[in-house]
Amino acid sequence: MTGIDRLHPSVVHHIVNTLGWPSLRPLQEMAIEPLTDGADALLLAPTAGGKTEAAVFPILTAMIENGWRGLSVLYVCPLRALLNNLHPRVDAYARWVGRDAGLWHGDTTQTQRRRMRVERPDILLTTPESIESLLVSSLVNPCEFFADVRTVIVDEVHAFAGDDRGWHLLAVLERLGRLAGRPLQRIGLSATVGNPEQLLGWLQGAGAANRPAVVLAGTSPATAPAAEVGLDYVGSMPNAATVISALHQGEKRLVFCETRSQVEALALALRGKSVTTFVSHSSLSAQERHEAEKAFAEARDCVIVSTSTLELGIDVGDLDRVIQIDAPRTVASFLQRLGRTGRRAGSSRNTLFLATRRDALLRAAGLLSLWRDGFVEPVQAPPSPRHISAQQLLALCLQEGRVGENVWREWWGDLPIFDDTASEVARWLVETGHLEHDGGMLFIGPEAERQYGRRNFMELLAVFTAAPQFVVLYGRHEVGAADPLMLMRKTEGPRVLALGGRAWRVTHVDWNRHRCYVEPSDLPARSLWQGALPPESYELSQAQRSVLLGKTPDVELSQRAEKALGTLRQESSHQVWESGTVIERRDDELCWWTWAGGRGNATLAAALEHVVEADERPENHCLRLRAEIGRKEFRTALDEVMAGELPPPVIAEEAVRGLKFAEALPPDLAASTLAARLSDEPAARQIGSAALRWSSPQ
Incomplete structure (x- = not known):
């Protein structure tokens, strides 16, 4: 008996006749038996690899064979847009067997919610925050509403596991299981991760050892289709816009940027070159994002510029190209973006990196070296939640x-x-x-x-804290949100914001109601948002060190990139040493080039606080030491701290205030929680035990 023979006949009928599929993909075949039998599972495949069907088809079969009634399946996603995208498809599958799927998140209308409270759907697509709101709502009896839940499908589970939303999700699922009176079957869907067994164990939550579990992978990185990856150095955002406007005309291109400010700057520059451009990021209104994504999905010769909001599995149509401005912070993120292409028969996966700064070129080269070496970061849940x-x-x-x-x-x-x-x-x-x-x-x-x-x-x-922002309105139309800094900084002449890839002149700011009124403008515009990029990992920092020492990623390098890397290596030769780390004296400063990553350096700075500059904020690649420290004194201090237990990083008071629910913890516990998250003791010990070279005599 093959896997598909285990599926309910109605499901098989529609796979063949409605979808027109001659067969299932390997992952979909592999998933049928364990999921139908109730096992927990982690399903791994690239974006558009058929993970949703691999989970839903067996669960529909179990639903019918076991006579499940009422709300029996939760389908949880990290993004509303992804839920909106999935709902029609999952609902269509459910109706094959006479069931239905509902959608409940922050944008769901009160009328729709009332209808689902009265008549629960068989499958509910939702977010952890919406589940929590249902549990505490005075309009819902959670014991009744969730009494029949048996299975939870968690899409993009790696996106949850890497931050506190994952802990919140697991805690909510434990409460649901207690209300339902049974352990809930848990099915995670993810792209490639570096530690699948550990991720599945995390997803299983309490009592994991008592339940069967299996990791299923449709395509491994080793057998994935070949990818066309290139790296170019363009030197500025206007130059990036020039390259993008000239390359691949007539094709649909998705451009990823690392910040909202970069997205807006690039979108304005592209529109200035008459390129049909759409925009997506978290400070745009839901309507603006939805309209842009819909238009992009239907268009051909166009560009959509986005932050990581389009990194996950939202369908934006048949993509031709992915372009990356500068570099993401993880290989996993790059793989998600690369996986947006190559879905059409005869097409290949592809990504072109355009570095606008030399440090971004180095980071991109390091990231691509890790990728070519087969490295993918393990997904680690934040410690001490x-x-x-x-x-x-x-x-x-x-x-x-x-x-x-x-x-x-x-x-x-x-x-x-x-x-x-x-x-x-x-x-x-x-x-x-x-x-x-x-x-x-x-x-x-x-x-x-x-x-x-x-x-x-x-x-x-909600376990995440949104920065305070002003709603931006053009008449009654909500364009998006602006950081208060944009509205408070001094300007000469009119105040003009870039939002949604367009320029808007501010006509009035209602400070009490946090509203900003605008009108279209042809004047130069820019936008800024608060928030720092996450620290680099030890592995990514070390990969950049390797690039400076001569390692070149096996990707297509432009002549500009090769030349810029050569210059970087020459100028940074005093910052790297093949046998260990370097301490460089320059003018009145002493810099220790650790290449330990942000958390590794924070850990070293705490351990060596008496020799590190007092106001030092750890960077990714180096630590500033007190200028008067000599070789012998530093060596003695380093040996002493490496021989003992390393203290946690020092946490500033303003950082504690930024921790959501910090006021619900004793101050020392709030500080130690953040310290545990900023620490990387293995990296600190690796660097601290390495050989040292001073770049100039003392």
């Missing part, structure tokens, strides 16, 4: 009304959001008035009402 444990305890009290002070931990089993500080966190919540305590029961207190009670506790339901 104590602030999520505080949020979950508050959310549980909202859900249940009152929770026993000795039994609340049972809701999450052995899920590691709670460590040996859990009792301390609970005491702090009571002491600060976030929770009230009476008769052995815990319930929401006045401080939680004050901090989070506005808009039905919406601030408590």
Whole structure:
């Protein structure tokens, strides 16, 4: 019996006759038996590799064969746009067997929500935040609404696992399992990751050892189709626009940038060259993004410029080219972007890197070297999610009304959001008035009402913090959002913003209501947003060091890129040494070229605080030492710290304030939570134990 024979006959009929598929893909075949039998699984395939069908077809079969009724399947995604894109397809599959799929997220109308509360869909496509809102809503009885849930499909699971939304998702799933009275089957969908077994174990949550689990991969990196990857050095954003406008005319091109400001600058430059250009990033209104993505999907000779918002599996039509401005911070991110191409028969996967700065050229070369070596970053859940444990305890009290002070931990089993500080966190919540305590029961207190009670506790339901922004309005049409810095910085003449790839002159700012009114303009425009890029990893920093030492990625290099890399190697020869690290004295500064990555350097800086410059903010590649430190003194200090336990990085007070729910933790726990996330002890020890060379005599 083949895998497809296990599928329900109605599903097989529609695969053959409705979809017109002569056969299933390997991953889809492999997934049928374990998923139909109820195993947890991680399904791995490139973008557009058929992961959704590999999960949904067996689950529809299990739904019919086992007589599941009511809301039995949750399909969870990290992005609303991805949910919107998937919903028609999943609903169509469900209707093959007489079932249906609903859609519930922040943009779902009240009418649609009322209808689903009365008549639950069989499959609900949603986000973790929307599940949380349903659990605590006064309009929903969660015991009834989620009583029939049996399976959870988590799309783009790697995007969840890498930050606190993943811990929040797992905590919510444990509460759902308790309400449903059964362990929930968990199915993760992902592109290539470096540690699939560990990622699946993480997704299984509490009690993972008691449930069968399997990793299934449709295409490994070794057997993936060949890719055309090139690297060019263009030196500036206007030059990048010139190259893009001249290359591949008549084709559909998706251009990724690392910041919203880059997106807006490039989009304006492309439109100035009469290139049909669309824009997508998180500060555009949902309507603006949707219209751009829809127009791009239907157009041919055009460019869409995006941040990572289009990195995940949203369908933007039949792409011809992917272009990367500068470089992403991870190989995994590059693989997601590369996987947007090569879907059409006869086409190949491709990405062209255009570096606008020399440091970006070096980062791109390092990243491509890692990729060619077969490296993909392991997905690591952030350590010590104590602030999520505080949020979950508050959310549980909202859900249940009152929770026993000795039994609340049972809701999450052995899920590691709670460590040996859990009792301390609970005491702090009571002491600060976030929770009230009476008769052995815990319930929401006045401080939680004050901090989070506005808009039905919406601030408590999301674990990420959005920077304060002003809504930008053209008449009644919402264009997007502007950072307050854009509106406060000094300007000569009219204030003109770039948003959505267009120039807008500010006509009025309503500071009290956080609204900015604009009109179209032909004047020069630019936009800025607050926020720093994440630190480079140890592996990426080391790969850049290798490039400076002579390693060249096996990709197509332009003559400009080759020349610029040659110049970089010549100018940076004093910063790298094949046998170890370099300490360079330049003027009145002493710089230790560690190439340890941002977290590795933060760890070294904390351990060597008496020899590192007092105001030093660790960079990715070097640490500034006190200028008066000599060779012997530094060597002694380094040997001493390497012989003992390395202290955690020092956390600034403003950084603690930036941690969501920091106020729900004792200050020392909030600081230690951030310190654990900024630390990379293995990298620090690797660098600290390496040989040292001083670039000039003392």
